C-alpha cells in the first residue's frame with residue numbers, strides 16, 4: 713500500500729492538460745476534479761475531457777466526482793478511462809450498487825467524505841471500497857487552507873480499516889503541501905492529492921518528490 717502522490721489538475725492550465733500531466737511524470741496518479749455546480753459551487757469538466765486525458769496522459773486517472781447523482785454518472789467515468797472513481801457518499805443514493813458497478817467495470821471504487829461527514833456510519837460498507845477520500849477542505853476549489861480538524865478522522869478511518877483487516881487506501885485532498893502532509897501521513901493516509909502546492913511550484917516534479925519523501929518518512 714505505499715505512499716502515492718496524486719497532483720490535482722484543477723491547478724493546471726486547462727488549455728494545456730497533456731503538457732501539464734507530463735510536467736508531473738513522477739506522480740503515481742493524476743487527480744481529476746469533476747464539479748457540476750450543484751454538489752459544489754463550481755464547474756470544471758466532464759466525460760469528454762476525461763476520455764481525452766486518459767489517452768494523452770501516462771499516469772492513471774484518479775477521478776474525484778463532486779457531482780449530484782453519482783449513481784447515474786460514476787460508471788461512465790470508468791468507460792471514459794479512469795482507473796479510480798471516487799464519489800461523495802453525501803450525494804449517493806445507492807453506494808453499494810454504485811461501488812460494485814465501478815469495480816465490475818474494472819476500476820477502483822472510493823467514497824469521499826466532506827469535512828463534517830463522519831466515517832463511522834459507513835463502517836459496515838467499507839469492504840465495498842478500495843479507498844476512502846477524506847476531504848481536508850470544503851470541496852469546490854483549489855488553493856484553500858488545510859483544515860486540521862479533519863486529522864482525527866484519518867486516524868479513526870485507519871483504525872476501522874485495520875479492525876476489519878481490509879486493504880483500503882486512505883486519500884487526503886485539500887490544502888496538502890510540504891507543511892501539512894506529514895501530520896496526515898502520520899495519522900494513516902497513504903495517497904496525497906496536491907494541486908496548488910505542485911502546480912505553483914517552480915519545478916512540479918521536484919515538489920512531487922519532496923511530498924513523497926516527507927510522507928514516507930512521517931509514515932514510518
Ligand SMILES: O=C(CO)[C@@H](O)[C@H](O)COP(=O)(O)O
Nearest residue numbers: 722851852854855887907908
Ligand atoms: O477536490 C478538490 C477541491 O474540491 C481538490 O482536489 C483540489 O484541487 C485540491 O487543491 P489544493 O487544495 O491542493 O490546491
Ligand SMILES: [Fe+2]
Nearest residue numbers: 745776885905
Ligand atoms: Fe479532489
